[in-house]
Amino acid sequence: MKEGPDIAHVAALIGDPARANMLTALMSGKALTVSELAEEAGVTIQTASSHLSKLDGGGLLRPRKQGRHKYFSLANDDVAHVLEGLMGLAAGSGRLRKRTGPKDAALRQARVCYNHLAGDMGTQMFDSLIAQGHLSLDGDDLNLTRSGQAFVTELGIDLAELRKNKSPLCRECLDWSERRSHLAGSLGRAFLSRFEGLSWARRDQKTRVISFSANGTTEFERLFSVG
Amino acid sequence: MKEGPDIAHVAALIGDPARANMLTALMSGKALTVSELAEEAGVTIQTASSHLSKLDGGGLLRPRKQGRHKYFSLANDDVAHVLEGLMGLAAGSGRLRKRTGPKDAALRQARVCYNHLAGDMGTQMFDSLIAQGHLSLDGDDLNLTRSGQAFVTELGIDLAELRKNKSPLCRECLDWSERRSHLAGSLGRAFLSRFEGLSWARRDQKTRVISFSANGTTEFERLFSVG
DNA sequence: TTCATAGTTCGACCTTAATCGAAGCATTCG
DNA sequence: CGAATGCTTCGATTAAGGTCGAACTATGAA
Structure with missing residues (x-):
């Protein structure tokens, strides 16, 4: 129906609060484990696992297995760039999460x-x-x-x-x-x-x-x- | 809980297919009416109206009333910039909506x-x-x-x-x-x-x-x- | 092998929100 | 003043998906 790439899917991935928290945490550049990201997002590990597989499927993350840990980091600079852009929009509309x-x-x-x-x-x-x-x-x-x-x-x-x-x-x-x-x-x-x-x-x-x-x-x- | 702006809200706004279609249509730069955007998104006018008020509330749109028409355009270049970025991510993960x-x-x-x-x-x-x-x-x-x-x-x-x-x-x-x-x-x-x-x-x-x-x-x- | 830890999968529950019909305003035109 | 058009609001329905408990797999340690 419309030309161009499917924005909605990627945006919806970022649009969930739990996932957004994880992505924000990953903006630090560090690779984090599933448990750590679950903690960051304030959800259980099962839920985090589900979210992370979706984010990964959407190409937003780069997973690495190391022993019995699984580390996630942002897929590339483009992802970080878009996240910063979204932060700018959110900040611009006076939507800071914190005083x-x-x-x-x-x-x-x-x-x-x-x-x-x-x-x-x-x-x-x-x-x-x-x-x-x-x-x-x-x-x-x-x-x-x-x-x-x-x-x-x-x-x-x-x-x-x-x-x-x-x-x-x-x-x-x-x-x-x-x-x-x-x-x-x-x-x-x-x-x-x-x-x-x-x-x-x-x-x-x-x-x-x-x-x-x-x-x-x-x-x-x-x-x-x-x- | 987390520092930084609330990404999730803005991303969720873009993350709905109907709203994403509207935003994509507005990337042309033209100001469009509620009815036109409803057509673009493939939803009824009531639904479109609801979506548009949400997008407006999120600071993504700039509404203008002219007679009995209400025109919407993107709020500013930043919004367009983020949308292009999202298109890039979507295109990169092989998610083109069209052959x-x-x-x-x-x-x-x-x-x-x-x-x-x-x-x-x-x-x-x-x-x-x-x-x-x-x-x-x-x-x-x-x-x-x-x-x-x-x-x-x-x-x-x-x-x-x-x-x-x-x-x-x-x-x-x-x-x-x-x-x-x-x-x-x-x-x-x-x-x-x-x-x-x-x-x-x-x-x-x-x-x-x-x-x-x-x-x-x-x-x-x-x-x-x-x- | 046995236990512990890290992560995944499954299934059920339940909240959220997208959707549209119908009715209500507002504006323009005849 | 109607009548028509453009849009908004309300309410009910329904579909989607986030959530977690429980069971399962995999890796590492004792």
Whole structure:
């Protein structure tokens, strides 16, 4: 009857509260087990199992079996991107699930979005990389320039290793709180991982909040000042 | 219980087949009446009315009353953006509602996406504008450069008029068939409108397909060659 | 092997919401 | 003022699917 793909099915998958909670939890980038996701969603394990098989069937998840555990993560960046978009719409229509509190402020400043840095600091880093000419945007392709390659290598990131990964190196991801782009893709993940390795930042396991140390903040500002 | 906005509610709104059909129909950018949308969705007018009030309540639509008609259009570009993203996910998981046929090929080449040009020609135009330096991307802000201003004025687009509009001038929109960006925002709409004014292109009323005339194709290639 | 833990499948219950007929407003036209 | 058209509201029906208890499978540990 209509042209185009069947939106309704995918949207309905995300539209159930329990499943939405699971997907939101997976936005942290971590792979979680069925039991953990059941806990997150506030349902029993049977119910969670049923939901997860549906999400998987819809192509939204990537399952991995390890021993007697089964880990789920988001299928790819596209899924994370759509979820962020939906968060933006929900936030825009004044539908925040929680009052804006101190934790919320922390979330807006720096949080994990599918394993990369999001929030205010995420967009600041992205803008700075563009402004310094380390990233260039041609069409939808985000590319690391020669100066950018030097920059990340200087920071201690192994580019050759990253390129072995089949997923794209650079990618932009729209932030629901800032409504601006931040850096995703394997390089985005490498940045955050490096910040952790340098003890500049630390992830809170439950809330997606990223805390920067005093030193980390200084270094971050030095590298990614917008002035 | 969880941080972040309430995704589930918005997704559930899109997740109903009838509502998804209506939203898909509105992706053409046209404002449609309740009766027309009922027809599109294949439900009675009462049912459509109920759905539309829900979509409106969720902030997805912008209603306008005109005489005894009530017109609905998508609330803003963000909504269109999320819908395109969902189409991408659905298409990716092999969930096309329709076999790939001749009309489908036409859709991939050039179609209307919320009043601007999408499909292969849409992304080609976007890439060309970037490559020619008429558009520049700083962070998530897409800007028209000085040369770009000259370019569109030369084409016969009234920039001053566009700037009066409160919606953003330039904006990128992700294409579900191409998986690349094309130009949205009021300038994107102006381009398509100008193509129609010059009789280069013509919209099919029902299928979202845009047909370019022989002359229009030539002119388009001249302006937006990628070489 | 026996026990424990992780996950899946099955079946029954039950809430939610999509649907449409019928009646009620509102607006336009003659 | 009717009459017609476009849309909304109400109510009853019905279908879909989320939920969990219980039983079952699989992996790992003692």
